[in-house]
Amino acid sequence: MSDQPGCGPDTMIFLDRVSKRYPDQPHDAVASLSMEIKRGEFVVLVGPSGCGKTTTLRMMNRLVEPSDGRIWIDGKDVTHVDVDHLRRGIGYVIQQIGLLPHLTIAENVSLVPKLLGTNKVKRLRRADELLDMVGLEPSTFAARYPRQLSGGQQQRVGVARALAADPPIMLMDEPFGAVDPIAREKLQMEFLSLQRQIRKTIVLVTHDIDEALLLGDRIAIFGEGSRLAQFDTPLKILTNPADDFVRDFVGAGAAVRRLSLLTVGDVIDRSTPLQDYLQSTVDIHPEESVHRALEQVLAAHAQGIAVTLPGADVRFIALQDLLMAAAQPTVATS
Amino acid sequence: MLLTYLADNALRILFLAQQHAELVLISVGISTVLGIGLALLSESAPRLRQALLSVSGTFLTIPSFALFALMIPILGLGVAPTIVALAIYGIFPILRNTVTGLEGVDAAVIDAAKGVGMGGGRRMLTVVLPLAWPIILNGIRTATIMLVATAAIGAVVRGPGLGELIFRGLARIGGANALNEALSGVIGVVLVALVLDLLFILIAKMTTLRGLHV
Amino acid sequence: MSSVIIARRSVSSDRASVGILPAIVAALVVGVFVYIRVIPLDSIEARSLEVPLILNAVWEHIQLVLVSTLLTITIGVPLGVALTRKGARRIGGLILVGANAGQAIPSIGVLVLLAILFGVGFWMAVIALLVYALLPVLRNTMVGIQQVDRAVIDAGRGMGMSTRQILSTIELPLSIPVMLAGIRVALILNVGVATLAAFTNAGGLGSIISAGIALNRMPVLLVGSVLTIALALSIDWLAGIAERLLRPRGI
Numbered sequence A: 001m002s003d004q005p006g007c008g009p010d011t012m013i014f015l016d017r018v019s020k021r022y023p024d025q026p027h028d029a030v031a032s033l034s035m036e037i038k039r040g041e042f043v044v045l046v047g048p049s050g051c052g053k054t055t056t057l058r059m060m061n062r063l064v065e066p067s068d069g070r071i072w073i074d075g076k077d078v079t080h081v082d083v084d085h086l087r088r089g090i091g092y093v094i095q096q097i098g099l100l101p102h103l104t105i106a107e108n109v110s111l112v113p114k115l116l117g118t119n120k121v122k123r124l125r126r127a128d129e130l131l132d133m134v135g136l137e138p139s140t141f142a143a144r145y146p147r148q149l150s151g152g153q154q155q156r157v158g159v160a161r162a163l164a165a166d167p168p169i170m171l172m173d174e175p176f177g178a179v180d181p182i183a184r185e186k187l188q189m190e191f192l193s194l195q196r197q198i199r200k201t202i203v204l205v206t207h208d209i210d211e212a213l214l215l216g217d218r219i220a221i222f223g224e225g226s227r228l229a230q231f232d233t234p235l236k237i238l239t240n241p242a243d244d245f246v247r248d249f250v251g252a253g254a255a256v257r258r259l260s261l262l263t264v265g266d267v268i269d270r271s272t273p274l275q276d277y278l279q280s281t282v283d284i285h286p287e288e289s290v291h292r293a294l295e296q297v298l299a300a301h302a303q304g305i306a307v308t309l310p311g312a313d314v315r316f317i318a319l320q321d322l323l324m325a326a327a328q329p330t331v332a333t334s
Numbered sequence B: 001m002l003l004t005y006l007a008d009n010a011l012r013i014l015f016l017a018q019q020h021a022e023l024v025l026i027s028v029g030i031s032t033v034l035g036i037g038l039a040l041l042s043e044s045a046p047r048l049r050q051a052l053l054s055v056s057g058t059f060l061t062i063p064s065f066a067l068f069a070l071m072i073p074i075l076g077l078g079v080a081p082t083i084v085a086l087a088i089y090g091i092f093p094i095l096r097n098t099v100t101g102l103e104g105v106d107a108a109v110i111d112a113a114k115g116v117g118m119g120g121g122r123r124m125l126t127v128v129l130p131l132a133w134p135i136i137l138n139g140i141r142t143a144t145i146m147l148v149a150t151a152a153i154g155a156v157v158r159g160p161g162l163g164e165l166i167f168r169g170l171a172r173i174g175g176a177n178a179l180n181e182a183l184s185g186v187i188g189v190v191l192v193a194l195v196l197d198l199l200f201i202l203i204a205k206m207t208t209l210r211g212l213h214v
Numbered sequence C: 001m002s003s004v005i006i007a008r009r010s011v012s013s014d015r016a017s018v019g020i021l022p023a024i025v026a027a028l029v030v031g032v033f034v035y036i037r038v039i040p041l042d043s044i045e046a047r048s049l050e051v052p053l054i055l056n057a058v059w060e061h062i063q064l065v066l067v068s069t070l071l072t073i074t075i076g077v078p079l080g081v082a083l084t085r086k087g088a089r090r091i092g093g094l095i096l097v098g099a100n101a102g103q104a105i106p107s108i109g110v111l112v113l114l115a116i117l118f119g120v121g122f123w124m125a126v127i128a129l130l131v132y133a134l135l136p137v138l139r140n141t142m143v144g145i146q147q148v149d150r151a152v153i154d155a156g157r158g159m160g161m162s163t164r165q166i167l168s169t170i171e172l173p174l175s176i177p178v179m180l181a182g183i184r185v186a187l188i189l190n191v192g193v194a195t196l197a198a199f200t201n202a203g204g205l206g207s208i209i210s211a212g213i214a215l216n217r218m219p220v221l222l223v224g225s226v227l228t229i230a231l232a233l234s235i236d237w238l239a240g241i242a243e244r245l246l247r248p249r250g251i
Ligand SMILES: Nc1ncnc2c1ncn2[C@@H]1O[C@H](COP(=O)(O)OP(=O)(O)O)[C@@H](O)[C@H]1O
Pocket: A022, A023, A025, A029, A047, A048, A049, A050, A051, A052, A053, A054, A055, A056
């Protein structure tokens, strides 16, 4: 079953010229889209409203059936897989969350294991584990009903529910869209660190370019009619936008945003040996982002940063050079 | 068969239908005065308002035959007990919709009316009631349709209207015209309901403030 | 009528009426029995108001209501569910429109027409009650299922629930409150229409009332009417409690 083109052993999801036209619609919602998503990759689909992101995502678990083209997941053509079985192996998180209001949090979280026939004791133990994982104290939350939780807490449950059967793939449609901005940022950061532990293949839809830049290993920027304008790492998208559409979409402040993505280690070639700047530097770890480093330099009224490289080699980067990292593309390893 | 019966008895059936409609409209008139009146009276007494809604709503659970019969010792047979019983049933939908309508008026509009110096009574008459009117009218319409059907039972207390035909059909089961009589009574009731419903649609069109038309 | 009664639900299910209603019912029943003990009855009245006769009428009434309501649920709920399934939705909409218009038909008319066409008696009355009370159950089952949050169904589909599992774990439980409201309305309608069943020889409390009217005996009429009201109020009260108990937690 590996006769599909462009599809290697580490390919998790492969869309081959997929199209979707809804009944009675004049245009394709998604038109001949091809994409390859690797195992363990966090891919964000981003683009203006109505460009077909949700449709693309929902074709992956066949909540929407493609009109044309083929979709391969883990080396299998999804149209040949039993649809309920397919979906039980793919976590699905939506903006409206869709918790079952008449079931407790623990019952909601153990729905998929129940569908898969896991016994009750195991299910409930797993539910506790999952609630812990998403930062909800099981003894407090397991027996509650969804409406007794805040929006942010409900979305944590939504994520826990999707993770319940430990699916290799998670599809997430604007999962943090309905949460207030402060809670959203917290959820994003926590989700990112969760992903570092669990290493799922994640496809996340958002219309928020900042969220995309923050979360994605790679970002697919959609134009009108699901034209794939650029599919690349956040850094490449910021430094080498494929066209004016991408440039406009990424928008103002792209340069400064880049600083959040670069680590100090990435810009070490701008350094000079640490000589007589010693009084006027801030010590920074090479893994720290340039953005954070700048903030600390400015806060301390220092002239630059001191970076201790492996092998105890201490280097100095001047404030000016740190700033310039925003303007000039650096050959960064990502 | 039915058609010949209808042709032979057209005048009588039309007369009964007219009676039926009049009976309902008089009753609904009383329900409307009571419903809107009680809603206005309880304007600043939410608990009283809740109690009124509760009581008038509970009247709807009372079987109509029992309520009609209960009127006999007090009012005797005929038109009066029928009208009183129907008017009691009609209160709830009108009261409820009036309350909903009044509570639905935008607080900013009321503030503005206060701001230009309108007193309470005047504000109610010129601002609040006109804005709530479409909802109130809909309550009156609902009450009317409900009462058209209920009024058919009025015949058990010798009330006027099409119920008479239905009960005559019942009394002559097995007889030649039983079905025709009952059927023309039932169809007549449905037609009266239809006509009154259309009438209300018309009234709604004519009396709703222009700005409120969607 | 049924749409008005449905609207009633939201106001009358408050706590106050829960406590007051049984007291009113008790007062009515006790009052009736004291009344017929206290006032002088002539022989006709005495015969019409013998206690076993009254209890029999109450029992007949309850049977009419219970049997017809159970049948209404048995037919109305599955039919309502079926009419919300893919492919039947259009028919479902049409049926609702037709059924709503059917509300204009007076209950006594249904009862009498059925009696003329098919005969009289208990089962004929049950059928009339059933026909009349089916609408609220059918309508509320359909509305109950249609109002289920699309996002919850979408989440269910997304996690791999089959259509049947979605029906049993999402759609049915979440439509229970609306369905129960419809069933309660059917119950109220049935208590009322069953009173009229006396006219088609199906017994019930209506027969005491109509005897009172026919014999021109006010005590008989009063006892019949007051007991009917007491029965209607207590059945509605019980239905209200059942409604609260059966509603799934968390909604
Ligand atoms: N069920 C549907 N029926 C018809 N058209 C739809 C349906 N769902 C989405 N569309 C249309 O398809 C296009 C893409 O929609 P969607 O995938 O939801 O976009 P996005 O998620 O990027 O906002 C839009 O023009 C939308 O109106």
